[in-house]
Amino acid sequence: MSVIGFDIGNESCVIAAARRGGVDVLLNDESKNETPAVVSFGEKQRFFGSAGAAFATANPKSTLSHIKRLIGKLYKEVEEDLKLLPFATSEGPRGGILIELEYLKRKWAFTPVEILGMLFKHLKQITEKNVESVVVDCVIGIPSYFTDLQRRMYLDAALIAGLRPLRLMHDGTAIALSYGMYKTDFSNSGPTNVMFVDIGHCDTQVTLAAFEPGKMKILSHSFDHNLGGRDFDEVLFHHFAAQFNKIYKIDVYDNARASRRLRASCKKVKKLLSAYAEAPLIIECLIGDTDVRGFITRKEFENLSSKLLQRIIAPCSVALQDAGLGVDKLYTIELVGSGSQIPAITKFLKSVFEKEPTRTLNASECVARGCALRCAMLSPSLIVRDYKVYL
Known part of the structure; x- marks a missing residue:
């Protein structure tokens, strides 16, 4: 029996496998622990992961990404999101989303579930190559705000790929499990309350958990499903875009290829600003023969992002209120997620809650590890130490 955990992100996916020696994060064909959540349709074949992402600039209209964001949504609900995506979409017969493209000299219309099924199939192949056996049973991480329809569609997509999910596990619960399972220094005098703030690509999830030796209890979940790392990129x-329009008289909003290249460069600038106080932005031939140069300091970026930083506090406050806890009852605030690396987030949370947020978990791997641990607890093929999870 396979003991596998999948974390399907908006931009990338992580696979973890529980073995007798512990939990390992599996590497893809490029020896990376993160696989881009991308499916690209070439003229005669499909490309997945890093190979698919490589086609994003050359063939944007047939390179599909951000599928997690579209699962189980009506076309009207995500109309603004769809404007940011380069591929063509239309409204389906029941108000759902259809992704339109040309493949094998034919026009196709795929649903997000079908595309997610293709992605699951690719991840299944990576897993089987690593564990050298057939993979069927697994646990899959999902956001806590998913509706019943979205959960069912995840199950349908897994079924398309030949997988049999034993559980759909909330991301926050998986993070808490990967945090508490191996920790041995919890107090015997009472619960240790930890707030997990998971800032992903397009959402923010907050989970409050109480830990005691040999057990954990989820106290509350809260979220902002429209606040993530991509908002800081935007x-x-x-x-x-405004700067280049003023200096170079070019409008990137009217050019899909230029917009995509600028967004990719802005993401790199954001990462640079996490380590340095200032960062340059240089793009050759952004539109036509126009080379552009820009510059921004971390202070300027923080000022531009001030409203986004304030929004992070709202789900944290809701989680505390729902759990009936005050800030003084918190042991620590654990920051995870791809969007959590911005120093201003740490500084802002500290100023509000008067606690220095910690980063003891691997920000990108903890959900997959927690899902693999849960799968191990459900598996008869592995012996896992007794650990109780109360939801």
């Missing part, structure tokens, strides 16, 4: 995108 702040930089709009800043430089």
Whole structure:
């Protein structure tokens, strides 16, 4: 019996496998622990992961990404999101989303579930190559705000790929499990309360958990499903788009290829600003023969992002209120997620809650590890130490 955990992100996916020696994060064909959540349709074949992402600039209209964001949504609900995506979409017969493209000299219309099924199939192949056996049983991480329809569609997509999910596990619960399972220094005098703030690509999830030796209890979940790392990217995108329009007299909003290249560069600038106080942005031939240069400091970026930083506090406060806890009852605030690396987030949370957020978990791997641990607890093929999870 396979003991596998899948974390399907908006931009990338992580696979973890529980073995007798512990939990390992599996590497893809490029020896990376993160696989881009991308499916690209070439003229005669499909490309997945890193190979698919490589086609994003050359063939944007047939390169599909951000599928997690579209699962189980009506076309009207995500109309603004769809404007940011380069591929063509239309409204389906029941108000759902259809992704339109040309493949094998034919026009196709795929649903997000079908595309997610293809992605699951690719991840299944990576897993089987690593564990050298057939993979069927697994646990899959999902956001806590998913509706019943979205959960069912995840199950349908897994079924398309030949997988049999034993559980769909909330991301926050998986993070808490990967945090508490191996920790041995919890107090015997009472619960240790930890707030997990997971800032992903397009959402923010907050989970409050109480830990005691040999057990954990989830106290509350809260979220903002429209606040994530991409919003900080967009702040930089709009800043430089306005700057280039003023200096070079070019409008990137009217050019899909230029917009995509600028967004990719803004993401790199954001990462640079996490380590340095200032960062340059240089793009050759952004539109036509026009080379562009820009520059921004971390202080300017923080000022531009001030409203986004304030929004992070709201789900944290809701989680505390729902759990009936005060800030003084918190042991620590654990930051995870691809969007959590911005120093201003740490500084802002500290100023509000008067606690220095910690980063003891691997920000990108903890959900997959927690899902693999849960799968191990459900598996008869592995012996796992007794650990109780109360939801």
